[in-house]
Amino acid sequence: MRTGLLSCLLLVLASDAWAHRLDEYLQATRVSVATNRIDVSIDLTPGVAVADQVMAAIDKDRDGRVTEDERAAYTGSVLRDIRVSLDEKVLALKVVESSFPSLLEIKGGLGVIHIKATVTVGPLAAGRHVFSMTNGHLPAISVYLVNALVPKDRSIQITKQTRDELQKDYRLEIRAGSPSP
Amino acid sequence: MQALTFLRRTTPVFFAFVTLLGLFDPARSEAAAAGQADQVVGAANAFLGSLDATQRGKVSFAFDDAAQRVRWSNLPVSMAEHRGLRMGDLKPVQREAALKLLATVLSKMGYEKVVGIVESDEVLRKQSSKGAPAFGRDEYFISFLGKPSATEPWMIQFGGHHLALNITIAGERGVLTPSLIAVQPAKFTLDGKTVRPMGRETDKALELVKALTDEQRKQAILGSQMRDLVLGPGHDGQTIQPEGLKASALNEGQRRLLLELVAEWSGIIHDTAAAAKMNEIKANLADTWFAWSGPLEAGKAYFRIQGPTVIIEYAPQRLGGDVTMHIHSMFRDPTNDYGKKFGGK
Numbered sequence: 279m280r281t282g283l284l285s286c287l288l289l290v291l292a293s294d295a296w297a298h299r300l301d302e303y304l305q306a307t308r309v310s311v312a313t314n315r316i317d318v319s320i321d322l323t324p325g326v327a328v329a330d331q332v333m334a335a336i337d338k339d340r341d342g343r344v345t346e347d348e349r350a351a352y353t354g355s356v357l358r359d360i361r362v363s364l365d366e367k368v369l370a371l372k373v374v375e376s377s378f379p380s381l382l383e384i385k386g387g388l389g390v391i392h393i394k395a396t397v398t399v400g401p402l403a404a405g406r407h408v409f410s411m412t413n414g415h416l417p418a419i420s421v422y423l424v425n426a427l428v429p430k431d432r433s434i435q436i437t438k439q440t441r442d443e444l445q446k447d448y449r450l451e452i453r454a455g456s457p458s459p
Numbered sequence: 460m461q462a463l464t465f466l467r468r469t470t471p472v473f474f475a476f477v478t479l480l481g482l483f484d485p486a487r488s489e490a491a492a493a494g495q496a497d498q499v500v501g502a503a504n505a506f507l508g509s510l511d512a513t514q515r516g517k518v519s520f521a522f523d524d525a526a527q528r529v530r531w532s533n534l535p536v537s538m539a540e541h542r543g544l545r546m547g548d549l550k551p552v553q554r555e556a557a558l559k560l561l562a563t564v565l566s567k568m569g570y571e572k573v574v575g576i577v578e579s580d581e582v583l584r585k586q587s588s589k590g591a592p593a594f595g596r597d598e599y600f601i602s603f604l605g606k607p608s609a610t611e612p613w614m615i616q617f618g619g620h621h622l623a624l625n626i627t628i629a630g631e632r633g634v635l636t637p638s639l640i641a642v643q644p645a646k647f648t649l650d651g652k653t654v655r656p657m658g659r660e661t662d663k664a665l666e667l668v669k670a671l672t673d674e675q676r677k678q679a680i681l682g683s684q685m686r687d688l689v690l691g692p693g694h695d696g697q698t699i700q701p702e703g704l705k706a707s708a709l710n711e712g713q714r715r716l717l718l719e720l721v722a723e724w725s726g727i728i729h730d731t732a733a734a735a736k737m738n739e740i741k742a743n744l745a746d747t748w749f750a751w752s753g754p755l756e757a758g759k760a761y762f763r764i765q766g767p768t769v770i771i772e773y774a775p776q777r778l779g780g781d782v783t784m785h786i787h788s789m790f791r792d793p794t795n796d797y798g799k800k801f802g803g804k
Contacts, residue, residue, distance in 0.1 A: 300778055304687060388538055421686045426700040436700040441683040
C-alpha cells in the first residue's frame with residue numbers, strides 16, 4: 279500500500295518542485311575523532327533530477343532491485359572515492375555499517391544512504407595532528423557538507439577546520455594531549 | 460469582539476487568520492490568575508476533554524516512547540510518517556481547543572509564527588497540482604507524550620510540513636528543543652496583508668552581520684557553501700565543533716543584536732520558559748559563536764549560532780528557485796533536547 283502511494287507521489291514529484299531535493303547529490307559528512315580512531319559518517323541524499331545517475335551506480339545490473347552485493351559494492355566505491363590522511367599518511371576507510379533506502383525512495387529524492395566508516399589511528403601521540411579528507415564521489419552532481427563533531431574524549435581538541443568553497447576538500451587540525459582537569 | 464468570538468467558535472480557520480493578523484489574542488484574553496504551568500495543563504486537559512476515547516488513544520503516547528519522540532520531519536506529511544491526531548480530522552471545537560493549547564504553551568510571537576508557517580503551507584496547497592503531496596492547515600498533527608502535569612515532565616508535539624515543535628513541560632519550566640522551524644513560501648499575502656513568518660529572524664541576522672567590523676565579519680564568514688542544515692532531522696544528540704566569530708569579541712550593541720536574533724527561536728515558547736532560556740543563553744554568551752555563509756543579503760545566506768546550551772541553524776533552500784522564499788531552521792539545546800535535564804529521556 280505504502281509502495282503504491284509512493285509510486286503515485288513520485289509521478290507528481292517529477293513535475294512539481296515539492297521533493298526534498300532536486301538537482302544535486304548532497305553528501306553530508308560528520309567526522310568524529312577519538313584517541314585511537316577517526317569515524318566518518320556520511321549521509322548521501324540524491325535529488326530527484328540526479329537520482330537516475332545515483333541508481334545507475336548502485337543497481338549495476340539495472341534490474342530494479344538492490345542486492346546485498348550491490349550495496350556493498352556501492353559503499354566500497356564511495357569510500358574509495360574519499361581520500362583520507364592523517365599527518366599526510368594516506369589511510370583506508372573501513373566500512374562499519376551502511377543502510378540503503380528503497381530505489382523508489384531514492385527516485386523521489388526522499389532516500390538517504392547512510393555509510394559509517396572508520397580508520398584506526400591510534401593512539402594519537404600528544405601534540406598537533408592534521409586529518410585531511412577529499413571527497414571525489416560523483417563530483418559532477420554533488421554538493422558537500424563536512425563537519426567535525428565535538429570529541430567525546432576530552433584529551434582531543436579540534437583547533438581548526440578548513441574547507442574549500444564546495445567542501446570537497448577538508449582539513450581538520452587536532453590537538454591530542456592529556457584530558458583537561 | 461462578540462462577532463470575533465462567534466467566528467472563533469464557529470470557524471477555527473478564521474480564528475487562525477485573525478490571530479495571525481494580530482486582531483485577537485486567544486490565551487491572553489483570559490485572566491492570568493493561574494501560573495503558567497497550570498494554564499498549560501488546563502489547556503491541555505481541555506483539549507483532551509474535547510476528544511472521544513478513540514481520539515484520546517491516538518493522541519497519547521508514553522513519555523518514554525522513543526520512536527514517537529523522534530517521529531518528526533521537514534517533509535510534507537505524505538512523505539514522512541506522523542502519528543497523533545491530524546488537525547483536519549478534528550471537529551471545530553476540538554480544533555479550537557488544540558489551537559488554544561498552542562496559544563497557551565507558546566508566546567504570542569511564537570503562536571503567530573507557528574500560525575504563519577501553517578498558513579504558508581496552505582498557500583502551497585493552493586499552488587500545488589492535483590495529486591501533489593499533502594499540504595495545508597489540515598495536515599498538521601498533535602500528540603502528547605506523557606500525561607499533562609503541573610509537576611512531572613510531559614511533552615506536546617505539533618508539526619507537519621516545515622514544522623516540528625517538541626515542547627517538553629516540567630512545571631513552570633519548558634523547552635522547545637529540538638524544533639524545526641521552516642517556511643515556504645517565506646512571504647505571502649493574506650487578506651491584503653504581507654506575512655513573513657520568519658521575516659524578523661531574516662532581517663535581524665542581516666542587521667547583525669552588517670553591524671560587524673570588517674575583521675569580525677572575516678572571522679564570522681565561513682569560506683564554504685552551506686547547502687543545508689548540518690543538524691537537521693535525524694541528528695539528535697550530535698554537537699558539531701563551533702565555528703565563526705565568538706560573541707566575546709562583540710561589543711555591547713552587537714551582543715544585543717545577537718540576543719535579539721536568538722530570541723526569535725528561544726522566545727517561541729511561553730514567556731516564563733523563554734525568559735529562563737534567554738537567561739541561560741546570556742550566561743553562556745561569551746562562549747557562543749556566530750557563523751555566516753553566503754552573500755550579505757536578507758534570506759540568501761546560511762547562519763549558525765552555537766553556544767553551550769543552544770544551536771540555531773538557518774539554511775535557505777534552493778528548492779523552488781528563490782532561496783529567500785524557502786527557509787529551513789533548527790533550534791537545539793545539546794544539553795536539554797527533549798527536556799532531558801527535566802527527567803526526560
